[in-house]
Amino acid sequence: QKEVEQDPGPLSVPEGAIVSLNCTYSNSAFQYFMWYRQYSRKGPELLMYTYSSGNKEDGRFTAQVDKSSKYISLFIRDSQPSDSATYLCASSSSGSARQLTFGSGTQLTVLP
Amino acid sequence: DGGITQSPKYLFRKEGQNVTLSCEQNLNHDAMYWYRQDPGQGLRLIYYSQIVNDFQKGDIAEGYSVSREKKESFPLTVTSAQKNPTAFYLCASSPQGSDTQYFGPGTRLTVL
Numbered sequence: 566q567k568e569v570e571q572d573p574g575p576l577s578v579p580e581g582a583i584v585s586l587n588c589t590y591s592n593s594a595f596q597y598f599m600w601y602r603q604y605s606r607k608g609p610e611l612l613m614y615t616y617s618s619g620n621k622e623d624g625r626f627t628a629q630v631d632k633s634s635k636y637i638s639l640f641i642r643d644s645q646p647s648d649s650a651t652y653l654c655a656s657s658s659s660g661s662a663r664q665l666t667f668g669s670g671t672q673l674t675v676l677p
Numbered sequence: 678d679g680g681i682t683q684s685p686k687y688l689f690r691k692e693g694q695n696v697t698l699s700c701e702q703n704l705n706h707d708a709m710y711w712y713r714q715d716p717g718q719g720l721r722l723i724y725y726s727q728i729v730n731d732f733q734k735g736d737i738a739e740g741y742s743v744s745r746e747k748k749e750s751f752p753l754t755v756t757s758a759q760k761n762p763t764a765f766y767l768c769a770s771s772p773q774g775s776d777t778q779y780f781g782p783g784t785r786l787t788v789l
Contacts, residue, residue: 608681609767
């Protein structure tokens, strides 16, 4: 079993929809949670970072961590075609980048 | 501009040939990483280096080699021993004490 599981999709939504992307993890020691966005044929870029449980909001993006259920979510409000990308979740227990564990990514397409 | 550069963007190789992928960063980051990305499999760690002249194997190091002679540079050699080298290769770096990684644009290697 992978430590971080992510539904690969693909997920297609109409422009303006609310998107929910999710990951589950098995390592209860994970405390640091990230979302990366990767456009086609590009490197991933850090999108959101959260520590421990709770929500973090940045513009149209909200990252949510529920440690009791080991569930990580990324919500995108008012989705735009420019949000079309693969979204990777990542987690770590130690705060060390060396220990970062990535999900396999969810491919999202926002249709105009 | 600070960042991570990878070259070339696309690389073609004949079977049986070694090939070296370049990764350079001017972010003054201590740690550098190489990942391989295949469809549906997410990021798999090949090698990482936390300091000059030192590097460690990741999860899939067989058929690959690296060097870290300078802080800014972490080249990856894909040897003829790598059985299935066609993939998208990503280089990343992180500053000391950080729990996040920053990625380069990637190199797509195709073996003909």
